Amino acid sequence: MRLRVLGIVGTLLLVIVGIVSGVLLQSVSRDATADLQLNRLSSLNRFVHLASQADRRSDLSMLQLEMDTYSHLYGEGLLVTIGQQQLVSGPIDPANPEVAGTVRNAELNLGLNQIPAIDPFSNSSALLSQPFGNSAQVLGSVTMQVNLETARAKVLEKSSLLWLVVVAIGAGLLLLTNRVTSWVLRPVHRLNNAVNDIARHQAPVRLEEQGPPELRELARSLSEMARTLANSLKQQQELIAETSHQLRNPVAALRLRVDLLKIRLGESVDLDGVQAVENELDRVETLLDGVMRLASAEHRLTEQSAGESMLPSVEHGRCIDVVQMLAEEVERQTEAARRFGNLLVLDLDEAPTAPVVAWCNGFDLQQMLAELLENAFKYAPASKIVLSVASTPKAIEIQIQDHGAGMSEAELARAGERFWRAEHVRQSPGTGLGLAIVDRLARANNGELILASVAGAGLKASIILPRAVQHEAVSHDS
Incomplete structure (x- = not known):
């Protein structure tokens, strides 16, 4: 923006400087021309007077002497025509077509008393x-060849000085414009950066006035x-956490009352009705757990984006051996896979021989794997689920491939939204x-979640995490 403003203002300054300098240069030229013309017309009239007097006395020697003296002093030529006689002094050539034409015009009583503008x-x-x-006839004429070199040198000197002054003033104005523009636009750039920081970090930014x-x-x-926005976000997070926590007490009380009711009613209890109530309570508890995990994941993402995590860096990010983490998770989830009829396979055929070490929070990674496996068990039952690892110099990709129905392109686009579920x-x-929890946790660890669905091959979920540069202290904690 500053360059655009300077370009516009600089162009206007150049136009103004050009107009002003043009006017001043014309003034210098006009003054120099007028001074020289006034001086030379005075000399020309003097020689006209001398020539008219010499014509009556028929004595031209004194006139010639005056002409020679003038030409020697000023370096200018004189041509006096009296009848058929011509007196010449200085560097004027009577045979020159321009001089001859001027003399002929003078014989026709057409004088020339204007010097062209000197530049x-x-x-x-x-x-x-x-x-x-x-009054009856023209008896003669005086033609003067005016030397413009001295006047032109003075005009050049004054013009050069004027140009230097104008350029200096223009440069000063441009520098002043640059300072004023920077003074005006610097806060604008800071405001723009602050707005971007607020949008990206969702954290208050203190601006200098x-x-x-x-x-x-x-x-x-x-x-x-920004302070209001940050307070609002903090209040929303606290509200979710406190609401979820407070709802657990009534849910626990309802579950206790249902158990007491079953004991009191004994065999007369409506088992289907009680089971329905317990299912709803289970659903509420599951929902509360999910909301709490999502709130925690989004809070972690906000902290990571704002660079204000309250956890020490060694706790927030660790060197995690991904292969061992997958092996532990497969062992942990084997029984759950058996209940759903799934075959859980850890495919390490394409895994690198060197340790596959990612820089992330171990608990977050374990939670992401658990969420994705739970989804695979739920929506692709009685199928094979393959876990594998791919590695690049800068990233680690953990893949979980099920063999269920998969998702359409439209469903994949909305899969990371809160509370969204496919129709079927x-x-x-x-x-x-x-998936929303996994997405937020992946981003909180400088990674991402990528979902892909291949016809007949189910859904493939990929967690991409940054690769650890140093892994002397590899952690397996979850």
Whole structure:
């Protein structure tokens, strides 16, 4: 923006400087021309007077002496025509077509008493002529070849000085414009960066109040808005956590009352009704657990984005041996897979021979794997589920491939949304929070979740995490 403003203002300054300098240069040229013309016309009239007097006395020697003295002093030529006689002094050539034409015009009583405007590129000389005679006829004329070199040198000197002054003033104005533009736009850039930081980090940003009064007021308003936004986000997180925590007490009390009711009623209890109540309680507890995990994952993501995590870096991120983590998770989930009829396979045929070490939080990784496996058990029962690892110089990719129905392109686009569930699975138990939790946790660990579905091959979920550069202290804790 600053360059665009400077470009526009600089162009306007160049136009203004050009106009002003043009006017001043014309003034210098006009003054120099007028001074020289006034001086030379005075000399020309003097020689006209001398020539008219010499014509009556028929004594031309004194006139020639005056002409020679003038030409020697000023370096200018004179041509006096009296009848058929011509007197010449200085560097004027009567045979020159321009001089001859001027003399002929003078014989027709057409004098030439204007010197062209003098500028640094003018000719070196100019002609002036003045006829003389009586009221009846022209008796002769005086033609002067004016030397413009001295006047042109003075014009060039003044013009150069004027150009230097104008350029210096223009450079000063441009520098002043640059400073003023920076003073005005610096707060604008800071406001823009602050807005981007608020959008990216969701954290308050303290802005320095600089620039014009309007921008200072805008900075104060933006700082207040950022604080309000941060407080609102914090209140929302606290509300979710406190609500989930407070709801557990009534749910536990209801479950206890249902158990007491079953004991009191004995065999007369409506088992189907009690089972329905217990199922709903299980659903509420599952939903509360999912909401709490999602709130925790989103809070972690916000902390990671804002760079304000309260956990020490050694706790937040560790070097995790991914292969061993997968082996432990397969062992942990084997019984659950058996209940759903799934075959859980850890495929390490394409795994690198060197340790596959990712930089992430071990508990987060274990939770992501558990969520994805739970989804695979639930939506691809009685199928083979393959866990594998791929590695690049900068990233580790953990793949979980089931062989269920998979998802369509439209379903894949919405799979990470909170509480969203596909149409064909809405009757089965679930909260629609599992993939959202995995997505937030992956991003909180500088990674990402990628879902892909191949016809007839089910859903493939890939967790991509940054590869650890140093892994001297590899951790297997979860």
